[in-house]
Amino acid sequence: MLMDGTAAAKRIVDQAAADTAALKADGVTPCLATVLVGSDPASVTYVRMKQNRSAKAGIGSWHVELPEAITTRTLVAALTELSQDPDVHGILLQHPVPPHIDERAAFEAIAPEKDVDGVTMHSFAAMAFGEPGFVSATPGGILRLLDEYEVDLAGKHAVVVGRSPILGKPVGMMLLARDATVTYCHSRTADLASYTRQADILVAAVGKPKFITGDAIKPGAVVIDAGYNPGNIGDVDFAGAVDKASLITPVPGGVGPMTIAVLLEQTVAAAKMAQRRL
Amino acid sequence: MLMDGTAAAKRIVDQAAADTAALKADGVTPCLATVLVGSDPASVTYVRMKQNRSAKAGIGSWHVELPEAITTRTLVAALTELSQDPDVHGILLQHPVPPHIDERAAFEAIAPEKDVDGVTMHSFAAMAFGEPGFVSATPGGILRLLDEYEVDLAGKHAVVVGRSPILGKPVGMMLLARDATVTYCHSRTADLASYTRQADILVAAVGKPKFITGDAIKPGAVVIDAGYNPGNIGDVDFAGAVDKASLITPVPGGVGPMTIAVLLEQTVAAAKMAQRRL
Incomplete structure (x- = not known):
């Protein structure tokens, strides 16, 4: 089953638009x-x-x-x-x-209070420690999409392939905060498929087109493709993965729209907080 | 083989003492x-x-x-x-x-510049992102001990049991920065032993006496016991683990002395930096 990021993002953006209208009525854009x-x-x-x-x-x-x-x-x-x-x-x-x-x-x-894309060290540590702060937009979007499809994370094995400061590392910390058992794989991982085949939830965040092939996916896994390579090609070989996964994000129309939705939602949240501080 | 934290710590503290003497000669204590x-x-x-x-x-x-x-x-x-x-x-x-x-x-x-125990959000993010900063004292001590025994980390599977902000989370990030494939396990992990049995390097950081038993350890693993439970009892059942592990830290005399050594070393480093800023 496809995870429809476009539809989920629309719901978030519609809410952000409604909140924006209310803020504007209060004199804040x-x-x-x-x-x-x-x-x-x-x-x-x-x-x-x-x-x-x-x-x-x-x-x-x-x-x-x-x-x-x-x-x-x-x-x-x-x-x-x-x-x-x-x-x-x-x-x-x-x-x-x-x-x-x-x-x-x-x-x-x-x-930090304007870091609506969640890229600062403060935002990262806040995500990791469960403190107030903005989340990295793409990891935040991934978690929202998992929630949208009611994916149970507690006690599940989440394997994150990639360890960048704005994607791999924070998404792992967010999954850990939700009680998943989290494995970080990367370019130096020996026998990558031996890890990905264990994944109940697999997050591909490497930036290499079709890097994760169908045979590396556990039957029934939830597959999140956070790759955005030239030509709208994901990090997962979709054709090979789609029959193995229970849920999978398309590229485009999966993680991408969620990223922007979280960015906008957090911008509105920042405006609300600024208004409260006045 | 036992990993002698007392001896390794002594070398670090001796160096810190020598550096302190030099700083004092320069008028800084x-x-x-x-x-x-x-x-x-x-x-x-x-x-x-x-x-x-x-x-x-x-x-x-x-x-x-x-x-x-x-x-x-x-x-x-x-x-x-x-x-x-x-x-x-x-x-x-x-x-x-x-x-x-x-x-x-x-x-x-x-x-942050006085956080010689490495407990702030800034220090955590710096550890995770490879930025300058102090490391959490216990995780820092663990990495130093692994280096002391020339344990190769790149591409190895490191399993961290525990996810506290001052121990489990930072030690995992430090192992990841050293190119290990890192799995975080915790109280909600299903079938914990299925993960620990995969560990080339196992870090026990849960605070439960003898929680990790010998049958949960992969033969030849490097076992780091960061537990400090009442009565000087570690998180690992030492008697059960000692014949399985290639290297193992005793409790006491393993991680504990390294923690204090890193704390003192970082205090001296902080003093040097303060002197440079004058």
Whole structure:
């Protein structure tokens, strides 16, 4: 059975739009600032998509475009300014940034209370420790989708393939917080399939097209494909996996829309919190 | 073969003592502030042990004792003051604190640059992301002991039993950073032995005496017992495990001394950094 991320995301975005309307009636317009460095075509597309969805939900968006050659220092200064600007409620730095930039330093310039994409060290630790904070958007979207399909996580074996700071690591911590037994696999894992074949819940987050093949999947597993490779190809070989999995996310239309939905939902939540602080 | 934490710790503490002597010659005395809330006998013993070891290494120690009935707010204020005091280089809040206190709020009042016990959210995320920062003392001690015995971690399956914020979670993140494939098990894990029997490296961090029995251990595994239960009893049934493991930590004399050694080493490192900032 397919896990319909588009439909689940619509419900979240509809709620965000309703909440936005209520906030506007109170004189507050939720505002998401998107920051794009350089002009990588995929990044341009993602940012535009996020702005369009924001606009549809009534969320204001600011867009900051910075040249490819910018220094870490200038990027940090721009993000610090947005962090201090009372009109901005959420900040999204589109990643990856160009390799000469210290991405971590840039992320850390985002104030935790505006980190609606959940990329800061504070947000990560908050996810891991069950403290208040924003979740990483994609991991948060994955958990929402699992909940939408009433997947029981407690005591189940969740295998996460990938250990990036914005995807693999936080999704594992969120699954652990929900009482799954969690295994982190990665490029140095010996005999990867011996782990993935144990997975009741398999999260593919490696960024390699069709990396997880059908024979590496346990019959009846729930398969979450968080890959977004060129040409809309996931990390899972869908044709090989679809008959093994009990539930599986399509690419596109699975995790992707959920990511944006959580981003918008958290922007609205940030605006509500800012309003409460006034 | 036994992993001799006492001997490995002595080498670390001897180096810390030499570094302390050099710092003192430069006019800086490394200083560790220990904070104890209430008078739990085990906690009193632990704090005293840390003070004694500090004194032996020439590290200055301040001791703050606060009554059991203290509020979170007062404890946070005391820790904030120590965080701001230029004469204090490292801060240790002995845990657990009494249940009416918000332990996380207390930990977060420790400045990251003085968090020599590695308990803050910042230190945790830094460990997970490979960023500069102090490590949790016990996990840091475990990794040092594994290195001391030249245990190869890359591609190996490390199973961590326990998921506490100061032990299980950070040790898993540190093992992952060293390219182990890492599985987190816990109280809700179904069929725990089916995981522990796969472990090339098994870390027991649950706080239940003799919880891991010999039949749950893979022949040839490296077994790290981070348990510290009343009566010096570990989380591993040593008698049952010793013939299965290739390397195993005794209790006492395994992980315990390493924890204190890393605490002192990090206090000296904090003093060096403070000196550099002058």
